[in-house]
Amino acid sequence: MNLLPIVETKNKPFIIAGPCSAESEEQVFAIAKELHKYQQVNLFRCGVWKPRSSPNTFEGLGENALPWLQQIQRDYHFDVCIEIGTPQHLEVAMKYGIRYFWIGARTTVNPFLVQEIAQASKGCENIVVMIKNPVMADVNLWYGNFERFYNMGINKLAAIFRGFSSQYAYPYRNEPAWLHLFEFMRLYKQIPIIFDPSHIAGHSSLVEELVKKAIYLNVSGLMIEVHQQPQVALSDRQQQLDFGQFNNLINTLSSLQLNNDKTTQALLPYRLSIDEIDKELISLLSKRNRIVEEIAQYKKKEHIPILQMDRWQTILQNAHNNAVQQQVTPELVEQILHLIHEDSVKRQQQIIVRSE
Numbered sequence: 001m002n003l004l005p006i007v008e009t010k011n012k013p014f015i016i017a018g019p020c021s022a023e024s025e026e027q028v029f030a031i032a033k034e035l036h037k038y039q040q041v042n043l044f045r046c047g048v049w050k051p052r053s054s055p056n057t058f059e060g061l062g063e064n065a066l067p068w069l070q071q072i073q074r075d076y077h078f079d080v081c082i083e084i085g086t087p088q089h090l091e092v093a094m095k096y097g098i099r100y101f102w103i104g105a106r107t108t109v110n111p112f113l114v115q116e117i118a119q120a121s122k123g124c125e126n127i128v129v130m131i132k133n134p135v136m137a138d139v140n141l142w143y144g145n146f147e148r149f150y151n152m153g154i155n156k157l158a159a160i161f162r163g164f165s166s167q168y169a170y171p172y173r174n175e176p177a178w179l180h181l182f183e184f185m186r187l188y189k190q191i192p193i194i195f196d197p198s199h200i201a202g203h204s205s206l207v208e209e210l211v212k213k214a215i216y217l218n219v220s221g222l223m224i225e226v227h228q229q230p231q232v233a234l235s236d237r238q239q240q241l242d243f244g245q246f247n248n249l250i251n252t253l254s255s256l257q258l259n260n261d262k263t264t265q266a267l268l269p270y271r272l273s274i275d276e277i278d279k280e281l282i283s284l285l286s287k288r289n290r291i292v293e294e295i296a297q298y299k300k301k302e303h304i305p306i307l308q309m310d311r312w313q314t315i316l317q318n319a320h321n322n323a324v325q326q327q328v329t330p331e332l333v334e335q336i337l338h339l340i341h342e343d344s345v346k347r348q349q350q351i352i353v354r355s356e
Contacts, residue, residue, distance in 0.1 A: 312341065
């Protein structure tokens with residue numbers, strides 16, 4: 001896949017910023033005017049068609065907002081990018097001079113729909129298409145979407161990483177699942193990565209820490225949601241930065257680029273992977289505890305003793321065998337299991353005593 005750069009940024013991250021949704025003419029022009037002050041901002045992002053879970057929520061203004069975005073491009077001399085979810089979206093937006101587009105995570109799970117949009121893009125060599133990862137962690141499906149556009153002659157392509165829907169997401173809205181991002185970056189080095197901290201974070205207070213990690217991971221760019229009054233935004237109000245927060249982020253970004261610790265940069269992918277695995281371990285322990293509590297209720301009801309030595313010996317033997325097979329130190333596994341078992345017994349005792 002021979003791709004052309006979406007923009008030359010001279011070793012600086014390609015920054016896409018703007019509101020989650022176009023809500024009014026006054027709103028989009030106020031945000032565009034503010035963001036135009038920053039030379040670091042390369043594209044003005046703005047949702048026009050919004051795929052929402054409920055039809056009773058704000059789904060965007062559609063084509064009514066496109067004349068405003070067309071005017072912003074003329075007045076402020078920087079391009080606008082929008083999300084498209086159908087071939088018709090692409091065709092209508094191009095009539096208003098829009099040439100930067102992204103395919104959303106809810107669309108990228110549907111190969112039929114992505115293929116239709118890709119076919120509609122055939123012959124439009126001047127457009128840029130950025131593709132968000134699917135809502136589920138499927139690297140092959142994600143890459144397949146790039147192939148669909150590339151096969152139609154579109155060679156200005158970029159990936160947007162916005163995390164995955166998962167039970168392990170806390171404290172974020174979407175799980176970063178760093179291992180999947182690293183796998184994509186390893187396999188498809190030719191595709192630039194735009195990091196979307198807003199959708200991963202789910203809250204403006206967490207955006208900066210994610211941006212710091214992204215910079216050390218050497219991503220190509222950032223997509224950040226900004227609103228002049230996030231508290232009254234019609235969509236995703238918690239994750240949008242206000243103007244002051246965005247200014248602080250830009251200043252932090254400049255500092256990070258000046259003081260880029262090469263040692264930290266090299267180790268960060270491994271550290272993030274360890275953090276992700278540790279979080280999953282804790283989540284699994286929590287799930288295990290819930291089952292232990294259900295067992296305690298059953299034992300209380302049926303007058304079954306808490307400690308079952310035969311069962312415990314079987315658990316230890318199975319764990320020992322699994323550890324050997326997977327080249328994990330058996331003694332370490334047994335020590336961990338003893339601690340878990342001791343905690344489980346205490347939990348059951350507390351539940352049985354409490355329910356008597």
